[in-house]
Amino acid sequence: MLPTFVIGLREGLEAALIVSIIATFLRRNGAPLRGLWIGVGAGIGLSIAVGVALRLLEQALPQRQQEMLECVIGVIAIVFVTGMIRWMHTHARTLKGDLEQAAAAALGAGTLTAMALMGFLAVLREGFETSVFLLATIQNATSAPAAIIGALLGLAIAIGLGWGIYAGGLRLNLKVFFQVTGVFLVFVAAGLVMFALRTGHEAGWVTVGQGSTVDLSWLIPNGSVRSALITGILGIPADPRVIEVLGWFAYLVPMLAMLLLPAHLRPGTALARRLRIGGAVAAIVAAAALFLLVPLPSVEVPREAPLADGRTAVLAVNGDRATLTADSEKIELGDPGDHTGAADTAWHAEGSGELPATLTAQDLLTYTGDRIPVGLNLNTAPGPYEARWADTTRHTVLTRDDGLVDVRTSGKLVLTIESGGLTSPRTFTVDGAVLQVEETYATDLIATIAEADRAAHDRLLWKHWLPVALLVLAGVLLWQSRRRPGRDTAPRAVNDTGRAGRPESSVKGSTHVA
Numbered sequence: 001m002l003p004t005f006v007i008g009l010r011e012g013l014e015a016a017l018i019v020s021i022i023a024t025f026l027r028r029n030g031a032p033l034r035g036l037w038i039g040v041g042a043g044i045g046l047s048i049a050v051g052v053a054l055r056l057l058e059q060a061l062p063q064r065q066q067e068m069l070e071c072v073i074g075v076i077a078i079v080f081v082t083g084m085i086r087w088m089h090t091h092a093r094t095l096k097g098d099l100e101q102a103a104a105a106a107l108g109a110g111t112l113t114a115m116a117l118m119g120f121l122a123v124l125r126e127g128f129e130t131s132v133f134l135l136a137t138i139q140n141a142t143s144a145p146a147a148i149i150g151a152l153l154g155l156a157i158a159i160g161l162g163w164g165i166y167a168g169g170l171r172l173n174l175k176v177f178f179q180v181t182g183v184f185l186v187f188v189a190a191g192l193v194m195f196a197l198r199t200g201h202e203a204g205w206v207t208v209g210q211g212s213t214v215d216l217s218w219l220i221p222n223g224s225v226r227s228a229l230i231t232g233i234l235g236i237p238a239d240p241r242v243i244e245v246l247g248w249f250a251y252l253v254p255m256l257a258m259l260l261l262p263a264h265l266r267p268g269t270a271l272a273r274r275l276r277i278g279g280a281v282a283a284i285v286a287a288a289a290l291f292l293l294v295p296l297p298s299v300e301v302p303r304e305a306p307l308a309d310g311r312t313a314v315l316a317v318n319g320d321r322a323t324l325t326a327d328s329e330k331i332e333l334g335d336p337g338d339h340t341g342a343a344d345t346a347w348h349a350e351g352s353g354e355l356p357a358t359l360t361a362q363d364l365l366t367y368t369g370d371r372i373p374v375g376l377n378l379n380t381a382p383g384p385y386e387a388r389w390a391d392t393t394r395h396t397v398l399t400r401d402d403g404l405v406d407v408r409t410s411g412k413l414v415l416t417i418e419s420g421g422l423t424s425p426r427t428f429t430v431d432g433a434v435l436q437v438e439e440t441y442a443t444d445l446i447a448t449i450a451e452a453d454r455a456a457h458d459r460l461l462w463k464h465w466l467p468v469a470l471l472v473l474a475g476v477l478l479w480q481s482r483r484r485p486g487r488d489t490a491p492r493a494v495n496d497t498g499r500a501g502r503p504e505s506s507v508k509g510s511t512h513v514a
Contacts, residue, residue: 004137004147006184007130008154014088015126016162023166025104039120047127054135067203070136074196077136080129081189082255085182089259130155136192182259190252191235194244198237209243209461216240243461273481280477287467287474294463296456299449301403306438313435315397315404322347324397324407326435329353333397342449343398343405351391352413359417360384367415367430374428381421390414395435400449406442407435 019040023033058069134151200206217238220227230236237244267275303315311326322333324347333347356363361383365372372378392411399405418425 004134005150005154006181007134007137007188008151009158009181011084011126011130012155012158013161014084015123015130016158017165018126019123020162020166039117040123043120043123043127046124047131050128051131051135054132064203067199068205071196071199071203071205073132074136074192074199077132078189078192078196078251080132081185081192084126084129085185085255086258088178089182136195137188179259183256186252186255186259187234189255190248193247193251194237194240195235197244197247198241201241206243208457208465209241209246211242211458213240213242213245242458246461246466276477276481280474280481283470283474283477287470290462290470291464291467294459296459296463297452298456299400299452301400301405301445301449303403305404305407305445306441307407308436308438313404313407313437315399315402317399317402322397322399324349324395324404324435331395331397331435333395339398342446342453343400345399347397347399349395349397350393352393355387355389355391357387358384359387364417367413368428373426376422376426383420385417385420385422388416388418390416404437405445405449406437409435 019036023036026033026036054069054073058066058073061069134147137147197206201210215238216230216236220230220236220238222238227238231238236248240248266272305313305315307313307326313324313326316323316325320334320336322336324331324333331349331353333349335348336345337348338344339346359367361378364383364385391413393409393413394411396408396410397404397406398408413430414427415430416425416427
């Protein structure tokens with residue numbers, strides 16, 4: 001409830017402050033306010049419609065698509081709140097003068113449409129940001145009804161404060177207000193970074209950096225007051241993952257530095273340029289070190305594997321052909337294809353190879369596992385027999401880096417025998433060339449490979465993705481260091497007499513708009 005209350009209060013007061021400044025200027029110049037209020041109403045209505053439409057769209061989507069939409073909404077909300085905080089931080093001193101200049105231009109147009117458009121645009125920007133930010137925060141809240149009540153309460157108070165400022169009877173230290181709420185919203189937005197990364201993983205977009213960091217379930221158990229404060233307000237889950245922690249710090253630290261670093265501690269132009277160049281060099285060095293020094297775990301898979309019948313299978317790979325040998329039995333493999341999981345390639349062989357056209361009684365027993373088929377009497381029908389085969393067996397050999405992982409056999413081998421003393425043909429299914437890797441060996445090897453793959457996948461964050469992010473940061477810093485410093489060209493506010501004077505800040509000190 002508290003995050004949405006502060007969002008509603010902060011964003012609502014920004015919109016109310018802008019509208020009150022415009023309305024005060026128009027009233028002071030004897031202009032009608034009907035067009036302004038029409039535009040304000042239209043902006044509010046469209047903002048509400050955007051929020052409702054996004055919510056209905058989310059509810060109509062399947063689960064995975066919901067996660068995708070929540071991730072997108074979270075990212076948009078982060079961008080909006082970051083831009084809003086930065087904009088207010090850099091434009092607060094000239095806000096009143098800029099708005100009055102725009103209102104004077106609209107007043108000069110002398111049309112209801114110009115006034116309505118000005119009010120509409122003034123509210124739409126804040127309202128659209130509020131809708132998206134509130135929707136993302138409500139999705140991350142532990143109680144959606146409480147979050148909605150908090151947002152409505154914050155907006156109601158903001159409207160009341162805006163009316164008080166417009167009526168001329170209210171003084172607020174807006175500098176302190178926006179500073180405190182800005183810091184709070186930075187923490188909320190940092191929690192949204194973690195939320196966006198979590199939903200991005202559930203949507204299948206963010207797959208790296210999913211290793212666990214710390215278990216905070218002891219600190220924020222489900223249903224507790226601490227859970228409502230830490231998870232519900234700040235968006236910190238009980239099981240933060242590596243990429244979520246990195247994203248949280250990467251957002252929080254520079255934003256707090258921008259808001260809280262005193263002006264007298266900020267570096268001058270020359271020092272700032274040197275710091276940017278030094279930071280870029282450090283980022284490049286760190287990226288290279290991570291790329292070169294972070295290892296990716298791997299498993300060396302042997303080309304031999306024990307079979308369930310006690311033999312040893314040996315694999316030999318030569319280009320797009322392979323041979324699997326078990327004692328005197330040899331299977332030629334081909335048709336290699338990609339495979340997911342512990343193996344990277346699946347080889348195939350059709351049939352059981354060359355099968356004899358004539359079988360003795362002893363040959364027959366080798367195919368039946370030394371069991372005499374039902375209905376066959378070796379005393380009256382001792383053989384040899386004429387054999388006809390129906391072979392649908394298919395061998396699949398799974399390999400990893402040309403090492404043998406597993407062997408699977410599907411299909412069946414059907415044998416029909418006649419003659420050899422038989423009065424009629426006999427048909428039955430035989431074992432055929434069934435090859436199977438010893439189960440314990442295959443299970444342990446697959447588990448070892450899966451663990452190495454998980455570790456390697458997690459380390460891709462440090463070996464590939466983080467170096468890329470550092471190189472992008474280095475590029476931004478170098479680009480900023482090449483920009484020529486310019487003089488402060490912020491417009492100076494115009495006082496009531498029409499003379500340029502010191503800007504009347506709408507957020508610095510105790511402000512009374514009248």
